[in-house]
Amino acid sequence: MAPRGTSAAGERREWSVSEPADAVELRAALLRLRRASGIPIAFGGVLLDPHRLRIAQLSGAQTSALQGLAVCVGNGLGGKAMALGRPCAVTDYHEARHISHEYDGPVLAEGLRSVLAVPVVVRRKVRGVLYGALRRAVPLGDRTFDEAVAAARDVEQALVVREEVQGLLTIAREPRMGPAAWEEVREVHGELRALAPRVADPVLRGQLLAVCGRLAAAGTPSRGPAAADGTRTTIALAPREVDVLACVAAGSTNAAAADRLGLRPETVKGYLRAAMRKLGAHTRLEAVVAARRAGLLP
Known part of the structure; x- marks a missing residue:
């Protein structure tokens, strides 16, 4: 045998x-x-x-x-x-x-x-x-x-990322109350989005992205902008487009977002342009505001 x-x-x-x-x-x-x-x-x-x-x-x-x-x-x-x-x-x-x-x-x-x-x-x-x-x-x-x-x-490096994610998930699930609480939620959301692609464990990555989704939807009573007839439309962005917008929302330049996400600056520009087109935005700020209204960012 x-x-x-x-x-x-x-x-x-x-x-x-x-x-x-x-x-x-x-x-x-x-x-x-x-x-x-x-x-x-x-x-x-x-x-x-x-x-x-x-x-x-x-x-x-x-x-x-x-x-x-x-x-x-x-x-x-x-x-x-x-x-x-x-x-x-x-x-x-x-x-x-x-x-x-x-x-x-x-x-x-x-x-x-x-x-x-x-x-x-x-x-x-x-x-x-x-x-x-x-x-x-x-x-x-x-x-x-x-x-x-x-x-x-x-x-x-994988263990360091895992520990960072676990710490951020704890903050995300138990946010502190106060005037700065919402900004902390947005900061944690951006950090989690940036770390997600580096997490090899699919279970932990799934938990991380699920928490990101909850954070993004937390301040949005109804997802999607209103159409002329009053109905709501759903905007679908690619995961990397959301990652780039999360960095932009935190005040990152394209170069800083590229460094944070492990991408080339030209790639970041491409994702940002695609996101702006889908959101009907003409500026970076308009794109962030539209993404928040659509429940894609906190």
Whole structure:
């Protein structure tokens, strides 16, 4: 009978242990690491507590030996990387003398020899570890190191974005009352719209956009401008057109909006022109006012 995750013909599959939403970013980073470096196996996990990590994502594994493995700070190669807060590597895991060997069984069962561990550090705290490995005892090249570090940075940025989003969602759901409350709602709306495309987790991105919709509609009794017969029309803008208008509403120039949204200034101009045309506006201010009346902006 073939091991779990491997067909009888030896086909490699992906495993994942049930994990928080951080697993979405971790899994994507491991896939990018393998594709960019050509390394045959990559795996990793996030810290369960300040002293222990669990291997939750495996890409390219031939067995399930590493699945769910708990790694303590200071133990093994990953534990050393956690303790030092920097990348660590060995050319031959079994023979390495500068690491402890609590995890030799699972590592050798997977057939790993040359192994690299890179910590994921967010705001000076280790939050996880990414591993890359070969099944032969040869030194890992600079390209593999660079790609592993880049993958870890991707996860770090994703976690920072997630935390920013969670903080903004809390503000959006529990706005403070007072004269400046509505301006705060508008500012939060704009920040959430700018962060949405950078959120990899579809569930969190859906929650974020749903809150944006509620904020946009909060100050609009009836959506859409009135036609001559008194009926209401619905104006549909593309998501990026709304993103650009949210930046404009916050006072951003085209260049500032481009920097905030990760777009080129020419692209921002194109979205703004399209939004103005749909809204029947001739100026940036008219476009913002029309979008607010249509319930597209708070």
